[in-house]
Structure formats: C-alpha cells, structure tokens
Amino acid sequence: MTIDIPEDVALRLEQLAEQHDTDLGNLLRDMIERYAEERPGDDKRWATLADLARHAKLMNMASPKPVNTAERSREILNTEYVDYLKSRIDP
Numbered sequence: 001m002t003i004d005i006p007e008d009v010a011l012r013l014e015q016l017a018e019q020h021d022t023d024l025g026n027l028l029r030d031m032i033e034r035y036a037e038e039r040p041g042d043d044k045r046w047a048t049l050a051d052l053a054r055h056a057k058l059m060n061m062a063s064p065k066p067v068n069t070a071e072r073s074r075e076i077l078n079t080e081y082v083d084y085l086k087s088r089i090d091p
Helices: 006-021 022-038 049-058 073-089
Strands: none
Touching: 006 022
C-alpha cells in the first residue's frame, strides 16, 4: 500500500522511528493504537502492565537489566525516603 503524505511529515516520522529505535511500521502501529485509546467518547480502559512497559520503553525509561525494587525496598526507604522527608521539614 502506498500513502501520499507531505515530505516534512515523512521526515518527522523517520526521525521519530530512529529516536525510538524501531521501524516506521511499528512506530505508526503504536501511534494508531495510542490514538484509538485516547479518542474522546470512547470508554477508557485501565492500563495493563504491558501498556506501562511499552510506554516506558517508548519514553526511554526502561532499564536494560531487570530491576527488583522489592529487593532494594529497605535500602530505598533508608536513603531516598529519609532525604525526601528531611527536605519537606527543612524550610
């Protein structure tokens, strides 16, 4: 199938596909799925873990290695949460 689109749009799509390390077909498929999910008047559905993972990858938020947050939960609470609380208390 051939679709006639303006050259500037085609170039932008190619740039986006390159930025997200995917091919043009997959990029367009993801964009269409997102558009279909966000159309006004449609019933919204809850995001699944697969949806969250896909969006994390699209936004370059995914870790290259598996991360076990539960395993580090005590360490996180003892360091990062304490710093957060102290920042809220200190003016």
